[in-house]
Amino acid sequence: MVTANGGLNQQRVAVCNAVAIARLLNATLVVPRFLYSSVWKDVSRFSDIYQEEHFINYLTPDIRIVKELPEELQSLDLEAIGSLITDTDIRKESKPSFYVKNILPLLIQNRVVHFLGFGNRLAFDPIPSQLQRLRCRCNFHALEFVPKIQETGALLLQRVRRCPQPGLLDHYLVGPYAESMLKEKGGHSGKASKYLALHLRFEIDMVAHSLCEFGGGEEERQELEAFRKVHFPALTLLKKSSKLPSPAALREEGLCPLTPEEAVLMLAALGFKRKTYVYVAGANIYGGRSRLVALNSLYPNLVTKETLLSASELEPFKNFSSQLAALDFIVCTAADAFAMTDSGSQLSSLVSGYRIYYGGGKMPTIRPNKRRLADIFTKNNTIEWRVFEQRVRKAVRQTKHVQTRPVARSIYRYPRGNECMCFTE
Missing domain, CATH: 3.40.50 (Rossmann fold)
Incomplete structure (x- = not known):
């Protein structure tokens, strides 16, 4: 089971990653769910955005997808048995070997695992070409809007x-x-x-997370700091415990x-x-x-x-x-x-x-x-x-050329390559 976090586009990446991990672990995937966010405030389900039957049928040659957990597994307390996996349990862009070593034994023992808040938690390299190809098929073919x-x-x-x-x-x-x-x-x-x-x-979440300033003076600083305390508490703590680059330095580095x-x-x-x-x-x-x-x-x-x-x-x-x-x-x-x-x-x-x-x-x-x-x-x-x-x-x-995917970069952003699409020089 996967409950993806973020907005539409973060969720899309999470869904494609979940499909690849299900294939890697030879597991059945329950149609992904979306985590309600205090930032995005959207209660949409997967079937409110994407054509569920097309998603299931298109990926049938690759993995088995069901709409709900089997009845005998629905009553399990996944947190109590250790089958609830949060983003804090998985490093960003973890390698397939992490899932085989740490998640597969749980899956075999408890028959179900639930990735809660799952996001960008699967590496782009090194990864078997069939998994990379599957992520590509999911993003560009399996996910069609309703x-x-x-x-x-x-x-x-x-x-x-x-x-x-x-x-x-x-x-x-x-x-x-x-x-x-x-x-x-x-x-x-x-x-x-x-x-x-x-x-x-240039929404407030992006502006606040950047730690940059945009000409609004003290009123802007207070507003953004208040937003960080609610939505980015880890960033607020980091500001207190570490000396971070100044807004001017961030702007100079092109980080704003x-x-x-x-x-x-x-x-x-x-x-x-x-x-x-x-x-x-x-x-x-x-x-x-x-x-x-x-x-x-x-x-x-x-x-x-x-x-x-x-x-x-x-x-x-x-x-x-x-x-x-x-x-x-x-x-x-x-x-x-x-x-x-x-x-x-x-x-x-x-x-x-x-x-x-x-x-x-x-x-x-x-x-x-x-x-x-x-x-x-x-x-x-x-x-x-x-x-x-x-x-x-x-x-x-200098940035306009369509290039072959650089090592470790996103297949969703750089699909040009043998593992995703044919191309000629």
């Missing part, structure tokens, strides 16, 4: 393009709704307008998320014109609407799922942050160009990997080198715009 999400995702794509013409990746993201939307509009064959999707990873204002400068320097349609993913930007003033001023054709959908169309997703994140995933993945402000976020990693896997090299992703950009931004009071453009473009150009 019709409710696909249908609304297709509606978003039609409206952001201002045309029902399907895009290159629509079939993989919204299934039959890619074609049905076209038929409903009488077979309209007009050319779809291009759009840029921008993932602003780009602010919306910095994102505007990056896009303008890269040549995105004022008329560009920009879809902004992410909810509850820290600082509220005032933080988006610069972005909105330079790019008036800025839209979000909240502005593209009516109140009644959004109602079924209200209070379900993971389902809303699934809509962002669809629109970002299908975009003509995708720009991220933090290359370490799960959404950005999964979206860029999906675009590589299905995009055939035609889906550009803008991944900033935050350390280089930080150096450029600190000089933006005196630098000439022409020089600023050149430096930003150089900083982004």
Whole structure:
């Protein structure tokens, strides 16, 4: 049994890792559950987001998946018998040998183990190629969104393009709704307008965890510290017991998320014109609407799922942050160009990997080198715009190449390799 933590994208990684571990241990997997989070506040079940029958059937050649524990095991006190395994019991990115040595004996003895809060707890290297391939199959093929999400995702794509013409990746993201939307509009064959999707990873959890400062003075410091005490108590304790780098040092090293204002400068320097349609993913930007003033001023054709959908169309997703994140995933993945402000976020990693896997090299992703950009931004009071453009473009150009997966890096972000997909040089 697996109960995955985090939001939609962390849960997706956990599910794929759980599938691989079930195969490794020759165990039956119970359809994963999702842990309620005080940050995400979403009670969605697996079947509320993904097509459960497709997940089970697609992976049948690889592992056995059931919807519930057998009746004779449901009454067991898993914590009392030592079969409840938390993230504190497993090191981050543990090797397969850890599970064989420590988890398999428990599984054989008690017939069931439950990974509670399971996340990024399986290494990417070294790992048998069949397990790596299975994680890839799970992420790119077994996890399909439910019709409710696909249908609304297709509606978003039609409206952001201002045309029902399907895009290159629509079939993989919204299934039959890619074609049905076209038929409903009488077979309209007009050319779809291009759009840029921008993932602003600037929610309060990211801002607080970074330990950076963003110009809000003492009021900001107190607000973020209060958030850390509730949601990141370990980080609060670490601050008290250790001397951590200053906010200025963190920014210099490129460890702070780009602010919306910095994102505007990056896009303008890269040549995105004022008329560009920009879809902004992410909810509850820290600082509220005032933080988006610069972005909105330079790019008036800025839209979000909240502005593209009516109140009644959004109602079924209200209070379900993971389902809303699934809509962002669809629109970002299908975009003509995708720009991220933090290359370490799960959404950005999964979206860029999906675009590589299905995009055939035609889906550009803008991944900033935050350390280089930080150096450029600190000089933006005196630098000439022409020089600023050149430096930003150089900083982004160095990260744009689609490369074979580096050793120990995520298969979900870097699917290009023999264990996941065929490719040619």
